[in-house]
Amino acid sequence: MNLTRVLKALGDETRLSIVSLLRVENLCVCEIEAIIQSSQSNVSRHLAKLRDAGIIYSEKKAQWVYYGINKDIIKKYSFIKTLLEEDLANHPQYQHDIEKLKIYREQNGECGVLENTGA
Amino acid sequence: MNLTRVLKALGDETRLSIVSLLRVENLCVCEIEAIIQSSQSNVSRHLAKLRDAGIIYSEKKAQWVYYGINKDIIKKYSFIKTLLEEDLANHPQYQHDIEKLKIYREQNGECGVLENTGA
DNA sequence: ATGGTATATGATCAAAATTGAATATAATCA
DNA sequence: TGATTATATTCAATTTTGATCATATACCAT
Numbered sequence: 406m407n408l409t410r411v412l413k414a415l416g417d418e419t420r421l422s423i424v425s426l427l428r429v430e431n432l433c434v435c436e437i438e439a440i441i442q443s444s445q446s447n448v449s450r451h452l453a454k455l456r457d458a459g460i461i462y463s464e465k466k467a468q469w470v471y472y473g474i475n476k477d478i479i480k481k482y483s484f485i486k487t488l489l490e491e492d493l494a495n496h497p498q499y500q501h502d503i504e505k506l507k508i509y510r511e512q513n514g515e516c517g518v519l520e521n522t523g524a
Numbered sequence: 525m526n527l528t529r530v531l532k533a534l535g536d537e538t539r540l541s542i543v544s545l546l547r548v549e550n551l552c553v554c555e556i557e558a559i560i561q562s563s564q565s566n567v568s569r570h571l572a573k574l575r576d577a578g579i580i581y582s583e584k585k586a587q588w589v590y591y592g593i594n595k596d597i598i599k600k601y602s603f604i605k606t607l608l609e610e611d612l613a614n615h616p617q618y619q620h621d622i623e624k625l626k627i628y629r630e631q632n633g634e635c636g637v638l639e640n641t642g643a
Numbered sequence: 644a645t646g647g648t649a650t651a652t653g654a655t656c657a658a659a660a661t662t663g664a665a666t667a668t669a670a671t672c673a
Numbered sequence: 674t675g676a677t678t679a680t681a682t683t684c685a686a687t688t689t690t691g692a693t694c695a696t697a698t699a700c701c702a703t
Contacts (some may be wrong), residue, residue, distance in 0.1 A: 408611060409537050416532030434650060447540035447692060449651055468649050468700045483610045492527060553680060566662065568681055587670045587679050
């Protein structure tokens, strides 16, 4: 969880897409996979990298693993808050992914039966 | 000057040191070289990468090339302002580099005879 | 137990990034 | 002009990164 490592982890198209989605809602691997249209193993690896950098955390629920933004890193590096709330939130490309997430939700609902982890 | 490119450019120890110094004051290559203790060609290359990403600009004065933070990128990506003013400014390692810059200035003065470009 | 689904990981390959050494270019100064 | 200084760039070697395929593991349902 050091600054260079964090920036390096964020400096990738796929990982930035993932972070942008997790900004809105916690998601499991298969959901992310579907929305950003990348392979399972690829998404899993990128998630691991983001987690190793301390940007996200993971939480196992039944057979799924949910990922979410790690609040602690926002406390530690305040630029991340700005990045999430301003730069990513206003970025057309990532807004588009969020639209796709909504559509995915309407069509597929939740992966687990459980309440969503979005809080 | 796109987001991923910018983050990628910032995700490097040497380049982050450079940006952190330029936050305080515009500097030429040989000054940066002296302070962060890296080779001339290496510093020059890192500067080129930061410039290509739109994070810094360069300005030739006599035989020196001065580099400074590009204000436009701060307007475009607001996280950079936070990164510079909070995260880098408060980071012990980079504060230390700034101390070294002060000492360097006391001992060597300005590279050019010209007024400093710090504004 | 068996089979199916979700996720992680190892192996491998190609592409990209980093570095040092040497060289090229441009400006200055004697 | 020729020497010197500052900076950029090229080349080659090395390291790191990203993608893919195959496989392993964990959990669930029947």
